Amino acid sequence: MTRSTLTFGNIGLSYRSRDRGGEPQRVLDSINFAVSSGEFTVIIGRSGSGKTSLLNLAAGFQLPTDGSVLLDGIPIRGPGAERAVVFQDDALYPWVNARDNVAFPLKLRGVSKENRRKRADALLSLVGLSHAADRRIWELSGGMRQRVGIARALASEPRFLLLDEPLGALDALTRTKMQGFLLDIWKKSGAGALLITHSIDEALLLATRVIVLSPNPGRIAASIDTGFAAELLAGATPEALRSSGLFKRTHEELTGLIHRLSPEEELAA
Amino acid sequence: MTIVAGLSEKLSNDAAPGTTAIRRRRVPTSVISALTVLALLLVWHFAAAAALVSPVFLPPPLVVAKSLWTLVTEGFVDSTLAQHAAASLGRVLAALVASVAIGVPAGLLIATSRVGRGILDPIVEFLRPLPPLAYLPLIIIWIGIGEASKVTVIALSMLPSIIIATAAGVRAVPKDHINAARSFGATRAQVLLHVILPSSVPSILTGTRIALGTGWSTLVAAELVAATRGLGFMIQSAAQFLVTDVVIAGIFVIAIIAILLEVVARALERWIAPWASVR
Numbered sequence: 001m002t003r004s005t006l007t008f009g010n011i012g013l014s015y016r017s018r019d020r021g022g023e024p025q026r027v028l029d030s031i032n033f034a035v036s037s038g039e040f041t042v043i044i045g046r047s048g049s050g051k052t053s054l055l056n057l058a059a060g061f062q063l064p065t066d067g068s069v070l071l072d073g074i075p076i077r078g079p080g081a082e083r084a085v086v087f088q089d090d091a092l093y094p095w096v097n098a099r100d101n102v103a104f105p106l107k108l109r110g111v112s113k114e115n116r117r118k119r120a121d122a123l124l125s126l127v128g129l130s131h132a133a134d135r136r137i138w139e140l141s142g143g144m145r146q147r148v149g150i151a152r153a154l155a156s157e158p159r160f161l162l163l164d165e166p167l168g169a170l171d172a173l174t175r176t177k178m179q180g181f182l183l184d185i186w187k188k189s190g191a192g193a194l195l196i197t198h199s200i201d202e203a204l205l206l207a208t209r210v211i212v213l214s215p216n217p218g219r220i221a222a223s224i225d226t227g228f229a230a231e232l233l234a235g236a237t238p239e240a241l242r243s244s245g246l247f248k249r250t251h252e253e254l255t256g257l258i259h260r261l262s263p264e265e266e267l268a269a
Numbered sequence: 270m271t272i273v274a275g276l277s278e279k280l281s282n283d284a285a286p287g288t289t290a291i292r293r294r295r296v297p298t299s300v301i302s303a304l305t306v307l308a309l310l311l312v313w314h315f316a317a318a319a320a321l322v323s324p325v326f327l328p329p330p331l332v333v334a335k336s337l338w339t340l341v342t343e344g345f346v347d348s349t350l351a352q353h354a355a356a357s358l359g360r361v362l363a364a365l366v367a368s369v370a371i372g373v374p375a376g377l378l379i380a381t382s383r384v385g386r387g388i389l390d391p392i393v394e395f396l397r398p399l400p401p402l403a404y405l406p407l408i409i410i411w412i413g414i415g416e417a418s419k420v421t422v423i424a425l426s427m428l429p430s431i432i433i434a435t436a437a438g439v440r441a442v443p444k445d446h447i448n449a450a451r452s453f454g455a456t457r458a459q460v461l462l463h464v465i466l467p468s469s470v471p472s473i474l475t476g477t478r479i480a481l482g483t484g485w486s487t488l489v490a491a492e493l494v495a496a497t498r499g500l501g502f503m504i505q506s507a508a509q510f511l512v513t514d515v516v517i518a519g520i521f522v523i524a525i526i527a528i529l530l531e532v533v534a535r536a537l538e539r540w541i542a543p544w545a546s547v548r
Contacts, residue, residue, distance in 0.1 A: 060452075061448055061452075078451075081453050081454035083452065084452055084453060087448075089443075091445035091446055091448070093446065093467070094544035095467045095542070095544060104463070105453035105454065108453055108455050108459055108463070136543070137544070152453075155453075156452075156453045156454065
């Protein structure tokens with residue numbers, strides 16, 4: 001796969017106020033960064049910091065008020081298969097089974113039924129769900145659903161995986177398992193990943209780079225390169241990583257960054 | 270009866286799905302219902318036997334049962350009970366096909382297009398509260414007294430609930446479901462065909478079931494006015510000759526078919542859209 005870059009070029013996003021004559025609400029301001037395929041970028045920030053808006057802009061569900069999001073230099077004008085999204089609330093289709101959910105992006109592209117089935121089965125095997133191909137969505141656990149959602153996103157052969165807190169609704173044990181799994185899949189797919197999360201711990205374990213957003217309006221407060229994901233991929237356990245001094249220091253630093261931003265917000269409110 | 274019992278159970282059952290909390294044994298609701306029906310039949314029987322009312326007004330249950338049997342074997346006014354019922358069901362089903370064919374696209378249009386809503390909303394809102402019998406005479410003037418006018422009236426009475434249910438179903442499609450398809454490169458037409466339509470199916474089916482109930486009551490009323498065959502016609506002509514037992518037997522048949530339609534429609538909903546009852 002050729003190297004691809006998703007560039008946020010001086011992005012600003014404002015929402016028009018609901019009451020007439022009201023000040024427009026600034027959601028994102030002066031966002032500048034780029035994500036390349038092969039990178040795992042995690043966006044972290046408190047509620048209201050515009051994390052989800054940032055992902056929506058990358059997906060093309062929304063267009064920025066200022067600046068533009070570029071894919072390999074070309075401005076994004078809408079959603080596209082090269083930027084597949086995995087949703088927090090899985091967004092799988094209950095009227096078809098797991099296999100047909102995974103095959104859905106292929107169906108949109110007019111791939112023949114036989115090839116769809118082959119490809120979907122291969123992807124389900126990649127996410128460890130070969131045995132569940134014929135099951136309906138409501139028969140699957142939360143973790144299994146997210147794995148189907150990831151397999152479905154991979155089916156569209158994206159250059160970037162956009163992950164909107166996909167592990168947010170899972171219980172702690174499943175979440176830890178899914179983190180390792182997600183990292184593994186990302187490495188195998190060769191795609192770039194952009195993950196939104198509330199969890200500093202998750203950010204440190206998965207990211208090659210963590211971007212911290214500050215709220216009101218959402219701005220980049222810090223961008224930190226980390227190497228824990230590489231260690232995790234190399235076989236280190238999450239527990240071992242968490243107990244290292246560097247992990248604890250970085251965790252504290254990020255916690256400080258995110259909390260430092262709160263009094264300002266309280267004053268504004 | 271089973272439907273009502275199922276509903277009240279659903280309302281009172283707080284236990285996890287698939288389990289029931291253990292509690293003191295009580296008389297099941299279905300037994301209470303069965304006893305009620307039996308008691309009513311007994312009251313009816315003794316009221317008739319004691320000749321409290323003239324048998325012309327209230328024939329005893331056994332006479333009604335006998336005339337029901339005669340209806341099945343010999344019929345009434347040139348047709349057997351099965352022929353009358355088939356005529357009625359045929360009209361309702363023809364009307365159902367017509368109203369789904371018109372109502373579902375109309376509902377889609379209302380929910381997805383501002384102009385579509387502007388055009389169709391006043392028509393639906395005019396039709397919805399109107400009693401079908403109010404426009405039956407006009408339909409007869411326009412289309413005549415044949416099958417077409419009855420099917421048209423029934424279809425018109427079914428249309429609003431199908432349109433409204435379809436529009437509600439389309440509006441309730443989760444935004445993420447649509448966004449997911451768009452992020453995989455779906456065109457507008459593909460989103461409509463592969464996401465919005467299947468997602469609205471449970472709501473459309475519920476609307477259709479409600480419409481079937483409305484259609485059935487409109488049908489019987491329409492047949493009272495103008496028909497030569499059908500259950501409504503049957504009880505109307507029996508009433509004109511004061512054959513009260515046939516009238517009562519006919520009412521029972523109409524009620525039983527209405528209940529059966531509801532049961533079949535519910536089974537279809539569970540079969541076609543099983544996810545709707547799970548989620």
